[in-house]
Amino acid sequence: MTDALVLDDVHKSYGNREAVHGISLTVKEGEIFGLIGHNGAGKTTTLRMISTLLRITSGSIQVYGYDVAKEPDKVRELISYLPEDAGAYKDLTGRRYLDFIASFFATGAEKDAMVQKGMEIADLGDRIDSKVDTYSKGMMRRLLIARAIMPSPKLAIMDEVTSGLDVINAFEIREIIRSIAASGVTVIMSSHNMFEVEMLCDRVGLIDHGNLVLLGNPEELKNQYGAKSLEEVFVKVIKEAEGSE
Amino acid sequence: MNHLVNIIKKELRELLTPGSVISVLVMVMLFAGLGGLIGGEVDKAKALPVFGIANWEDGDIVLDDGTEWDVYTYFYTIYENAHVPASEIGNYVKKVELTGDIHDVMMENEISALIVLQDDFGDQIESIMAGAVGVYKPAVYQYYLYEPTGMFGSVSSTTVSSLVAAMSDSLSAFLIKSSIEDKSQYSFLSHPFYYGDEYLNTVVNGKECSGVTPQAIASAVSSSTMMIPIIIMIIIMMVGSIVISSMGSEKENKTLETLLTLPIRRTSIVTGKIVAAAIVGLVYGAAYMVGMSFYMSNMMNPLSSVGGDVSLADIGIVLTMTDYAILMLSMFLAIVCALGICMILGAFAKNYKSAQTMTMPMSILSMLPMFVIMFSGWYGSGMIIKAVTFAIPFSHPMIAVQSLMFGDYPLVFSGIAYMAVFAAVSILITVRLYSSDILITGLGQSKAVQRFKKGRRPGAGRSWMRRASRNIRPRGTFIISPGRLSPR
Numbered sequence: 052m053t054d055a056l057v058l059d060d061v062h063k064s065y066g067n068r069e070a071v072h073g074i075s076l077t078v079k080e081g082e083i084f085g086l087i088g089h090n091g092a093g094k095t096t097t098l099r100m101i102s103t104l105l106r107i108t109s110g111s112i113q114v115y116g117y118d119v120a121k122e123p124d125k126v127r128e129l130i131s132y133l134p135e136d137a138g139a140y141k142d143l144t145g146r147r148y149l150d151f152i153a154s155f156f157a158t159g160a161e162k163d164a165m166v167q168k169g170m171e172i173a174d175l176g177d178r179i180d181s182k183v184d185t186y187s188k189g190m191m192r193r194l195l196i197a198r199a200i201m202p203s204p205k206l207a208i209m210d211e212v213t214s215g216l217d218v219i220n221a222f223e224i225r226e227i228i229r230s231i232a233a234s235g236v237t238v239i240m241s242s243h244n245m246f247e248v249e250m251l252c253d254r255v256g257l258i259d260h261g262n263l264v265l266l267g268n269p270e271e272l273k274n275q276y277g278a279k280s281l282e283e284v285f286v287k288v289i290k291e292a293e294g295s296e
Numbered sequence: 297m298n299h300l301v302n303i304i305k306k307e308l309r310e311l312l313t314p315g316s317v318i319s320v321l322v323m324v325m326l327f328a329g330l331g332g333l334i335g336g337e338v339d340k341a342k343a344l345p346v347f348g349i350a351n352w353e354d355g356d357i358v359l360d361d362g363t364e365w366d367v368y369t370y371f372y373t374i375y376e377n378a379h380v381p382a383s384e385i386g387n388y389v390k391k392v393e394l395t396g397d398i399h400d401v402m403m404e405n406e407i408s409a410l411i412v413l414q415d416d417f418g419d420q421i422e423s424i425m426a427g428a429v430g431v432y433k434p435a436v437y438q439y440y441l442y443e444p445t446g447m448f449g450s451v452s453s454t455t456v457s458s459l460v461a462a463m464s465d466s467l468s469a470f471l472i473k474s475s476i477e478d479k480s481q482y483s484f485l486s487h488p489f490y491y492g493d494e495y496l497n498t499v500v501n502g503k504e505c506s507g508v509t510p511q512a513i514a515s516a517v518s519s520s521t522m523m524i525p526i527i528i529m530i531i532i533m534m535v536g537s538i539v540i541s542s543m544g545s546e547k548e549n550k551t552l553e554t555l556l557t558l559p560i561r562r563t564s565i566v567t568g569k570i571v572a573a574a575i576v577g578l579v580y581g582a583a584y585m586v587g588m589s590f591y592m593s594n595m596m597n598p599l600s601s602v603g604g605d606v607s608l609a610d611i612g613i614v615l616t617m618t619d620y621a622i623l624m625l626s627m628f629l630a631i632v633c634a635l636g637i638c639m640i641l642g643a644f645a646k647n648y649k650s651a652q653t654m655t656m657p658m659s660i661l662s663m664l665p666m667f668v669i670m671f672s673g674w675y676g677s678g679m680i681i682k683a684v685t686f687a688i689p690f691s692h693p694m695i696a697v698q699s700l701m702f703g704d705y706p707l708v709f710s711g712i713a714y715m716a717v718f719a720a721v722s723i724l725i726t727v728r729l730y731s732s733d734i735l736i737t738g739l740g741q742s743k744a745v746q747r748f749k750k751g752r753r754p755g756a757g758r759s760w761m762r763r764a765s766r767n768i769r770p771r772g773t774f775i776i777s778p779g780r781l782s783p784r
Binding site: 065099102103104105106124127128130131132133134136137138139140141152155156195198 | 549550551553554556557558559560561732733736737
């Protein structure tokens with residue numbers, strides 16, 4: 052399988068404070084990769100570096116062979132980033148918002164088809180023509196997922212994608228992620244929901260204080276730590292780390 | 297009661313941010329400076345005028361009874377009574393030789409007002425007083441050099457006109473003292489020389505305009521140009537608010553991160569925001585211009601007859617099509633400069649509320665040149681005010697209106713060149729900011745701010761502490777799988 056994403060000894064510093072300490076990992080094409088870790092561990096910073104939003108202090112990130120630092124424009128053509136708590140332009144309707152985003156990727160009939168696909172993913176019915184500021188959190192998330200997926204990115208980067216959603220909405224969004232991965236899209240996502248990560252992800256990486264301290268298949272990690280769930284693995288690893296300090 | 301105090305404290309903490317306090321302080325300083333500016337202009341207007349007298353040697357009148365009255369002595373006495381030292385009176389009332397063109401003479405002598413006595417002024421009055429037949433009373437001509445020096449710029453010419461009128465009264469009083477039996481001479485005695493508007497000339501752009509007072513020109517220029525600084529100020533404030541608020545909204549609504557990861561160049565995002573705000577600013581500006589022109593025409597019409605109708609076109613103060621094109625270029629560049637500054641400020645806005653606070657410096661920067669142009673004008677300002685006004689890019693279209701009217705093209709083009717450089721630099725800085733982390737992380741994560749915060753912490757600066765901290769192993773450095781971790 053092709054390497055969709057390669058992080059090589061990636062560091063990120065904010066002034067004198069280093070937030071990410073030399074993370075290296077590879078994500079294969081079509082894989083769903085989960086980044087887990089407690090708040091402030093460096094997950095969002097890592098995802099933002101992959102998304103070209105933050106500059107890499109040292110090391111390198113490659114997306115389908117394109118260097119994020121040297122060819123950010125090429126990388127942006129391949130990725131779709133969905134930040135945590137992302138919003139949409141409140142004065143637009145859902146349809147207009149999708150149309151606005153689609154216009155950066157296609158024109159004419161191709162763009163119309165992309166918008167149609169987005170509307171199908173969002174599945175908002177008549178409310179697609181309502182203004183975005185009238186949407187509930189679940190509806191907004193569905194619209195944003197649709198926005199992220201409709202251009203058929205090669206790499207989807209999703210930060211806390213189901214955070215704060217009710218059971219039904221969270222379930223449906225997980226189904227969407229599963230289906231796009233099945234169609235060949237590589238997904239890297241962060242989440243605090245270990246149940247979700249265990250169900251969805253082919254592999255997970257645990258980040259603690261900017262270091263990648265654990266990497267593997269959820270089943271293998273459970274066996275390795277003699278745990279019943281990924282959540283238990285998470286707790287054991289973090290406690291081990293705290294104990295060693 | 298404690299709950300109320302808690303709520304008040306919380307509200308005050310939110311409202312009295314460093315940004316809002318600084319804005320209020322700057323506003324206070326601006327108005328204090330403005331008061332000083334107006335006060336300075338009023339003092340200048342109140343100061344004794346400097347003027348020249350030509351043919352002053354013809355102003356000596358000796359009557360048959362041996363009494364004497366002299367024009368120069370008359371003015372000398374006025375300044376002496378105003379406690380001007382005798383050695384300095386010559387600097388106020390200058391004896392001028394008419395060696396050539398009036399304009400050149402005035403420029404050479406550094407005077408903006410010149411009183412010219414008709415040849416044989418004194419002899420003619422003496423002849424009339426002696427009862428000579430066929431001798432007409434002489435005239436006193438006034439020449440003024442028009443300078444576009446703001447609200448009080450034409451006051452000195454009014455004072456000189458008053459001095460000429462007072463001279464007429466003084467001479468009249470002197471003549472009446474001598475006994476004249478011929479009642480037909482009473483009109484001569486009350487007005488011994490001609491000096492009305494028909495004997496008054498104002499030099500504008502090197503051209504003599506007869507019968508036009510500097511006040512009338514100042515009034516006409518002011519009514520046709522005062523709208524421009526106000527409109528430019530409004531446009532700058534509006535486009536500034538639009539751009540900064542747009543950035544604040546992007547951050548508050550969490551749409552900026554999405555926008556920055558779309559396949560679109562940062563320069564396109566910056567340009568798109570600038571162009572859209574410029575279009576809206578120009579539309580608003582045009583709407584205000586139309587509205588204010590109605591307002592001004594209705595306000596000025598009833599007053600126009602008071603100051604005397606002066607057609608600027610008749611006296612050669614007109615803007616050509618080329619001038620309008622230059623003015624539009626100047627306005628366009630001013631808007632681009634404003635947007636450049638706003639994009640930089642907007643990059644630091646955390647949300648819509650902080651964006652609103654950040655519009656304050658823009659408002660101040662646009663108000664300052666407007667007040668300077670209105671009260672003292674570019675040409676009437678001192679060096680420091682000129683330097684500050686020139687440095688603010690939005691000043692230049694405000695200055696350009698009058699500069700173009702009076703043919704000062706070097707000033708207009710230097711302003712345009714300055715704005716072009718300013719706009720280029722501000723856009724370059726904006727693009728760099730949009731490519732940096734600051735847009736996402738804010739200022740709090742920048743090295744400079746962290747160094748500042750570190751410097752404020754107790755014990756900061758103790759080098760042994762810093763050395764010790766380097767030796768402490770950061771948490772979580774026990775990497776389980778060093779090197780690249782690939783799927784099996």
